[in-house]
Amino acid sequence: MPYWENRPASASNIRLYVPGSSWRKATDEPPVVDGEQPKSGAAAGISSVLLNVLNATHVVVLTGTGSSFAAVNPPEGLSPAGMWEVWEAVRAATGDEAFNAVVATFGEARIGQNIERLLSMCRLYLELKEAAPQGQQNEERQRIAAFAVAAETAILSRVDFVNSATNLDAHAALMQKIGRRGARKPRAKLFTTNYDLCFEEVARRSRFMLIDGFSHTLQQTYDRLNFGLDVVRRDGGRDSPDYVQNALQFYKLHGSIDWRRDGGEILRTRKQVGSPVLIYPRSSKYQESFDAPYLDMLSSFQSALREPDTALLVSGFGFNDDHISSPIMSAVESNMSLRLVICDPAFLGDETLEADGHDIPAGAPPEHRFIAFFRALADAGDARIHLMNGRFEDLTSALPDLIGEDDRERHVQRMRSFRDAAGGNL
16 A cells, blocks of 8 residues: 555544545645635544544444555564465465465465465365365465464464564553543443454553463463453452543454363463464354354354444454354344444555545445445434544544543553663563
8 A cells, every 4th residue: 555655643544435525634634825715624523523432421432454555564574464464474485386376276266365265265265175175185285284283373473473572552542542432431441353462462561460261370361251341459448439531342253363172171372272263264264153163253243233222333343254243233234223334445456545635536336345345324314323545544533532541540651661771681
């Protein structure tokens, strides 16, 4: 995306969709020479929409791959991985000859440099051959099976790009702003399809509490009942618990690189025990989402969308996963109090944005069926639906901060700065 390349994060980068009309720039139009009144920007409207999101009784946030691109590593580190980066990682791990041979097996035109399509074809091929008589399970099946295993290992390695040097300012801003809404309201719920550890690393740095289904024992173990727990501070002189402010519920819909299935348990560990708990990019992810723990996460997502006075904020998610997109569409149809805000940089093309018009015409309806549905509702006067063109980091910059940093956060930041300055010798 040349338009967005090296562009600093800013709320002013966002354009708000004016139903049936245009995509309006956040900033005011510059004064004109002939004395005409310059057009006002959409900054106030954007701020109002996002403020209403944070003031809702139930706040739900959904992020996808687009949010990972807001993470920045030093030049020598791995960059965040999109589908193309994963495609290249699998090619490098398996070797050009083996990779090209597998692609040729299914037809290069059919695959089209799409890693999800390639892995889907591999899985389908293996399932068909598995049903064949034992004598017909030939060397080609073994070759495809070995490739699939190597590809999954390469994907697991490629998305493991987060470390202590990674800049995660956008992720930190989101967590702080939705996690500090006040203890009287239900905990915000953050859902992501990403495997990486961006949000977990932010929580570690800022001492943020993630209620994510795992126990707090020495070997963290998953149990769906843990989502019903909360974090409180109990002082000796108080009868009632004091709910910790910086906490939210966290759900990884497609698994995580640090989840491993060992026997009947799902553990959080970086050790190579058992098997990874991930839904890999392939067409079977819809069926796989009905296995534990994914079903627990998806059920929680569906339930959250049906609560009264709920706001769903979506950023970095392309609505390409039907098992997630369809529940959103269903909730919009059935929950009259649901507010939906979608922020994505793909609503407008680079050339259109380069023209830098104050109001960019709405243009033809999107081809994507879910986005087309939401835009059609907005055009028809549904005030619950708001579309914004912008990146994840622009959105987090625009989100209002209802409650500023508390003493504990400032203390943690000071101590971290001192430790960094002392090289960890404090």
